[in-house]
Amino acid sequence: MFAKTDHNRRSFVGGSDAKIIMGNDDLALLRLWQEKWGELVPSDLSRDLLVQLGTATEQLNLHWYELNTGQVIIDAQRRIFHPVHRWMAATLDGRVQQTGAVFEAKFMLPWNFSEEEAAEKHMAQLQHNMWVVASRSAVLSIITGGGKWVEITIHADPLYQHLLLTAEKKFWRCVQNGEPPVLFNIETPRPRLEAVKVVDMSSSNHWAELAATYLQTREAHGEHEFAKSELKKLVPEDAKQAAGHGVKAKRSKSGAISFEALVREGDHAPSQ
Numbered sequence: 001m002f003a004k005t006d007h008n009r010r011s012f013v014g015g016s017d018a019k020i021i022m023g024n025d026d027l028a029l030l031r032l033w034q035e036k037w038g039e040l041v042p043s044d045l046s047r048d049l050l051v052q053l054g055t056a057t058e059q060l061n062l063h064w065y066e067l068n069t070g071q072v073i074i075d076a077q078r079r080i081f082h083p084v085h086r087w088m089a090a091t092l093d094g095r096v097q098q099t100g101a102v103f104e105a106k107f108m109l110p111w112n113f114s115e116e117e118a119a120e121k122h123m124a125q126l127q128h129n130m131w132v133v134a135s136r137s138a139v140l141s142i143i144t145g146g147g148k149w150v151e152i153t154i155h156a157d158p159l160y161q162h163l164l165l166t167a168e169k170k171f172w173r174c175v176q177n178g179e180p181p182v183l184f185n186i187e188t189p190r191p192r193l194e195a196v197k198v199v200d201m202s203s204s205n206h207w208a209e210l211a212a213t214y215l216q217t218r219e220a221h222g223e224h225e226f227a228k229s230e231l232k233k234l235v236p237e238d239a240k241q242a243a244g245h246g247v248k249a250k251r252s253k254s255g256a257i258s259f260e261a262l263v264r265e266g267d268h269a270p271s272q
Helices: 015-021 026-037 049-056 058-069 115-133 158-177 205-234
Strands: 079-081 089-091 094-096 102-108 137-144 149-155 241-244 247-251 257-261
Touching (some): 015 115, 015 158, 026 158, 049 102, 079 115, 115 137, 205 247
Antiparallel strands (some): 094 102, 137 149, 247 257
């Protein structure tokens, strides 16, 4: 087990590497390979403000998650190697004690923030870490610069993890044989989010208009469906068509019955 701050990252592929390996930035992929190969020193992130904000708020993030969920986080800053693929490792922000879920703390800017984009941005890292520790789920705990806290649950995706493992194996072979990698161009599935939010739509005018129409027509719709069901029962089994009182029923070749309203002479709109 190693501390997260150590620099001995050349000997394995970690969760933060997975994002680059599954990405579409060929220069970032080449730089990562050069770092693993030993040609380049890892980038100095001490002057990257966003990275430092993430580091500075990590403990607060963990505390806030525990405070709001009642869950307990264990294994903070623990590094775990895959039991078979020893070149794969996960340096965890923690694990949820009650469920075993991978815990990942992030700081994100509030501008154009969406849970879908956040999940997609960190999907490779989360799926990598879940694969390494054999967890079936992960929790993405996000604090935004706008003073908002968001919890997103991500489930292990076997298809995604298969594609991820394929790409990481190819990358690691490049590290071993000294051959520069090229983008793997693997189309990954979009993240599936668990629906857990409760949203108040009171401020939406469009919702208000549609809700009013729904309430006004709900009873009539129920009566309409009941009448249609009863009319079907009255159509003789050997009838191709049945009509009367402004309604015509037609039987298809498959036996399905459909209805249409007959336009009567008195129903025509008056001429202007």
